[in-house]
Amino acid sequence: MxxxxxxxxxxxxxxxxxxxxxxxxxxxLTSFMSLGESTRVPPVIIPSELRWQNYLRVFxxxxxxxxxxxxxxxxxxxxxxxxxxxxxAAYAFARIRFPGxxxxxxxxxxVLMVPSQAYIIPRYLLMADLGWLNTxxxxxxxxxxxSFGTFLLRQFFLSLPTELEEAATLDGCNHFQIYYxxxxxxxxxxxxxxxxxxxxWSWNDLMWPxxxxxxxxxxxxxxxxxxxxxxxxxxxxxxxxxxLMAIAPMILMFIILQNQFVEGIALTGSKG
Amino acid sequence: xxxxxxxGGPPKPFVDQEVRGKGVDDVSGINKKKxxxxxxxYLMIFPTLAGTIIxxxxxxxxxxxxxxxEWGAFGFYEWGGxxxxxxxxxxxxxxxxxxxxxxxxxGSVPFGIALSIIVAVLLNTKIRGMSxxxxxxxxxxxxxxxxxxxVWRWLYNADFGLINHILRSVGITGPRWLTDPKYAxxxxxxxxxWSSIGYNMVIFLSGLQGISKQYYESADIDGAxxxxxxxxxxxxxxxxxxxxxxxxxxxxSFQVFELIFTMIGINSPVIRHTQSIVFYxxxxxxxxxxxxxxxxxSLVLFVVILGVTIVQFxxxxxxxxxx
Numbered sequence: 062m063x064x065x066x067x068x069x070x071x072x073x074x075x076x077x078x079x080x081x082x083x084x085x086x087x088x089x090l091t092s093f094m095s096l097g098e099s100t101r102v103p104p105v106i107i108p109s110e111l112r113w114q115n116y117l118r119v120f121x122x123x124x125x126x127x128x129x130x131x132x133x134x135x136x137x138x139x140x141x142x143x144x145x146x147x148x149x150a151a152y153a154f155a156r157i158r159f160p161g162x163x164x165x166x167x168x169x170x171x172v173l174m175v176p177s178q179a180y181i182i183p184r185y186l187l188m189a190d191l192g193w194l195n196t197x198x199x200x201x202x203x204x205x206x207x208s209f210g211t212f213l214l215r216q217f218f219l220s221l222p223t224e225l226e227e228a229a230t231l232d233g234c235n236h237f238q239i240y241y242x243x244x245x246x247x248x249x250x251x252x253x254x255x256x257x258x259x260x261x262w263s264w265n266d267l268m269w270p271x272x273x274x275x276x277x278x279x280x281x282x283x284x285x286x287x288x289x290x291x292x293x294x295x296x297x298x299x300x301x302x303x304x305l306m307a308i309a310p311m312i313l314m315f316i317i318l319q320n321q322f323v324e325g326i327a328l329t330g331s332k333g
Numbered sequence: 334x335x336x337x338x339x340x341g342g343p344p345k346p347f348v349d350q351e352v353r354g355k356g357v358d359d360v361s362g363i364n365k366k367k368x369x370x371x372x373x374x375y376l377m378i379f380p381t382l383a384g385t386i387i388x389x390x391x392x393x394x395x396x397x398x399x400x401x402x403e404w405g406a407f408g409f410y411e412w413g414g415x416x417x418x419x420x421x422x423x424x425x426x427x428x429x430x431x432x433x434x435x436x437x438x439x440g441s442v443p444f445g446i447a448l449s450i451i452v453a454v455l456l457n458t459k460i461r462g463m464s465x466x467x468x469x470x471x472x473x474x475x476x477x478x479x480x481x482x483x484v485w486r487w488l489y490n491a492d493f494g495l496i497n498h499i500l501r502s503v504g505i506t507g508p509r510w511l512t513d514p515k516y517a518x519x520x521x522x523x524x525x526x527w528s529s530i531g532y533n534m535v536i537f538l539s540g541l542q543g544i545s546k547q548y549y550e551s552a553d554i555d556g557a558x559x560x561x562x563x564x565x566x567x568x569x570x571x572x573x574x575x576x577x578x579x580x581x582x583x584x585x586s587f588q589v590f591e592l593i594f595t596m597i598g599i600n601s602p603v604i605r606h607t608q609s610i611v612f613y614x615x616x617x618x619x620x621x622x623x624x625x626x627x628x629x630x631s632l633v634l635f636v637v638i639l640g641v642t643i644v645q646f647x648x649x650x651x652x653x654x655x656x
Contacts, residue, residue, distance in 0.1 A: 066559075070455050071462075077452060078469040081527070084484045085472060087495060091487065104498045150381035159374040165382060172389045176588055176638055178614055178631040182399060182624050183392035206384030236373035265477040267591045272619055283479045287595050290483060297487045304480035315475040319468060326532065327539035 092116070092301040099297050115302040122293065125303065127278055128285035133310075135197055135281065136263040139204040143259045144252050147210030152240040154211070155218035156226060166215075172208040181272065188273050199273040200281065204263060210255045213329065217251035218244060254325030257318060264311050282307045399628035410625055417629035427630065429605060430613040433518065437609060438586040440522040441529075446578055449530045453537035454567060467538075471531035478528070482595030485524045486511065511597060514606040521592055521607060533578050540574030541567070572653045580645055587638050590615060610634055 091099055092115055093108040119125050153159075154166045184203060193199040221244065229239045245252070270284040277285065286300075286307055293299055315322055403413030421427055452470060456463050473481060488495050489510035497507030510520045548566045557565070590611040597607050599620065608616070611634065618627030 067458075067460065070458060070460055074452070074455055074460070074466050078466055081470050081473060081530070084481075084488060084527075085476075087488065088480075088484045100493045102493070102498075103502075104493070104495065146380040146384070150378040153374040153377040157370050157374040157377075159371045162374070165378065168390070169381060169385050172385055172393075174639065174642075175389070175393055176584075176611075176631070176635055178588070178611055179396055179635040180389050180392035182618050182628050182631070183395035184388055185619075186395075186624075187388075187392065203384075203388040206381050206388065208385060208389075211381055236370060237377065240377065261475060265479075267479060267594070268615070271594075283477055286477075286479045286483065290479075290486075290595070291598075297490075297493075300483050301487065304477075304483045308476045308480045311475045311477070312472065315471065316468065319464075322471075323467070323535050323539075326535045329536075 088301045088305055091297055092305055094298045096296060096298060100295075112298070115298045116306065118299055119303040119306065122299065123285070123289055124277055125285070125306070128280055128282045129306075131197060131200070131279060131285075132264060132281040132283070132307075135200045135204070136260055138201045139263045140256050140259045142201075142205035143207050143210050144256050146205060147207055147255060148214045148245055148248060148252055149237075149240060150211045151214035152218050152244050153236070155215045156239075156244070157236055166211075169208050169211055173212070177268075181269070185272050193273070195274050195276040195279045197279060200270055200279075203269075204259075207255075207259070210259070213255055214248060214251050216328075217248040221247055250321065250324065251328075253318070253321045254328060257314070257322055257325055260314065261311060396628045396631060399625050400632050402625040402628075404623050404625045408622065413625060417626045420626060421629060421633065426605065427610075427613060430608050430610045433607055434587060434589065434609040434611075436518055437522060437525070437589055438583060440518070441525040442579070442582045442586050444522070445526040445529045446533060446575065446582065448526065449533035449578075450537055450571070450575070452530060453534045453541055454563065456534070457538060457541045467531075467535070470534055473528040474531040476528070478591040479595050481524065481528055482592060485520075486596055489520055512601065512603055514603045517597060517603040517607045521596060524596065525586075525589070525592060529582070533582070536578055537571065537574055540571050544570045569654050573655060576645070576649050576653045580642060583641055583645070584638055587611075587634070587641070 090106065090108060093110070093112050094105060094115075095108070095112060098105040098108055150169075154162060188194055188199045193202075225243055225247075226239050229243055234242070265283060266281075267283045267287065270281050271287075274280050274284065277288065280288070286303055289303065290300060399410075400417055401413060401415070402410040403416055404410045456466055460466075491497055491507065491509040491512070494507075494510075496510070500507040508516045510516050544567065548570070549562060552562050552566060588611050589609045593604075593607055593609055593612045594615075597604055599616065601607075604612075610630065614627050614630045614634065617623045617630060
């Protein structure tokens with residue numbers, strides 16, 4: 062491409078990038094404004110000072126630390142649970158021959174075809190029967206299992222050579238040992254991709270927490286923030302400060318694990 | 334549980350692969366080694382299998398049952414036959430939600446896909462700073478939808494929002510974006526496109542990288558310009574990826590909920606004009622506590638999504654090129 066062509070491409074991409082990042086910049090700027098500054102006409106673009114007290118107010122106005130802990134702990138549990146359970150099942154489906162294997166795999170896979178709304182009501186009733194409403198258990202336990210994760214990791218295990226388990230079998234290892242010692246480490250990139258997806262879904266999920274947990278002390282950040290919006294509807298500096306703190310961990314994770322993110326998505330998109 | 338652009342996607346074709354490396358076959362068919370294998374296999378799939386059955390498959394079957402029940406006060410319900418399905422036929426609010434969902438889908442999916450293809454093609458030109466651009470375009474994807482909604486509500490704010498400030502500076506009085514029925518849906522579509530571009534762009538980028546350079550080299554020899562190359566090579570060879578993205582985008586668009594819940598809100602005067610079928614489902618199930626009717630709606634949604642997906646797979650022969 063020639064020089065002008067490249068310049069035009071850059072200009073288009075920069076304009077697009079501004080549109081993509083603009084709302085984030087506005088979020089940051091607003092989070093430092095005073096309430097008065099945020100509602101001035103003509104608008105204040107740069108706040109007159111860095112008002113960190115807006116961030117402090119987030120913690121004093123509502124149980125933000127509790128929201129944070131609820132989101133963080135349930136997300137960690139779901140990531141660990143799914144990566145472990147899915148990879149174990151994926152190994153068995155990919156590398157062991159047993160009666161009913163294909164049927165059971167299809168059964169698990171079939172859930173991917175179904176929109177979650179089609180089973181969410183009985184799932185909620187089950188939580189109620191178990192006495193799990195307004196507990197972190199309700200947020201966590203149904204999220205420990207995943208058809209998507211099992212499918213994704215099965216693909217990984219299928220691509221590994223057979224000599225691996227032959228040697229291990231001769232050494233007298235059982236299948237769990239083969240999985241644990243040999244296959245799991247080899248599927249690390251797949252597991253990281255799954256971990257990223259699970260973390261993102263769990264961190265950002267809204268509908269399920271809204272349904273099962275109405276007590277503010279058991280809400281994750283997403284549900285907490287959305288109820289907050291109702292109470293502090295026009296206090297945008299406060300809402301922006303809260304939002305920024307809520308999204309920071311995922312943005313940080315994305316920036317650090319960017320390549321794994323991109324590979325993971327490409328993986329789900331390839332071979333339609 | 335859903336509505337994120339990332340969620341799921343349709344199951345990929347099930348490719349059965351022989352498990353190689355099985356031991357010497359015993360004549361009787363079953364030997365000790367085999368039994369051990371089975372034991373470990375069932376043990377290892379047990380958590381996922383049990384979890385899937387308890388939390389998804391069994392509840393799905395219960396939904397079928399619930400859709401034939403009538404719910405009264407205090408959560409009591411009784412067999413109602415097809416009463417819920419009959420009620421759906423005459424429920425104009427439900428039909429409007431379905432229409433809103435279609436408008437939202439038609440407004441956001443093609444537009445979002447076109448924009449993400451353009452960005453991906455531009456990024457694929459070996460341009461400097463490619464990964465920086467990619468990061469910036471991807472940011473909305475990792476951002477909590479509630480926070481996205483919050484900042485866009487602020488931007489759309491009729492009196493003090495940045496968008497109307499900018500419009501005012503060029504002499505236009507901006508509308509009340511989120512409370513005027515004429516603009517509310519458009520506002521939602523814009524945010525939806527904004528937050529999905531990055532995700533689709535990454536999929537398109539990997540699709541583009543799979544296109545052999547030879548095609549472009551021979552096109553260069555023929556003296557083809559960039560537009561010819563785009564329409565004659567890039568676009569046709571990208572159709573499998575476009576197909577995949579279309580299928581997944583339509584599925585998640587049909588399930589839109591969070592955006593409406595957080596940007597419009599259940600008490601808004603325009604909720605009738607913007608609520609999606611999943612939003613209406615949520616209302617019936619968890620606000621009006623009419624779980625039988627809601628279950629029926631969820632099953633109709635399931636059938637609609639399944640139908641649309643099947644139609645797409647049928648139609649793919651007409652436009653998707655597989656090498």
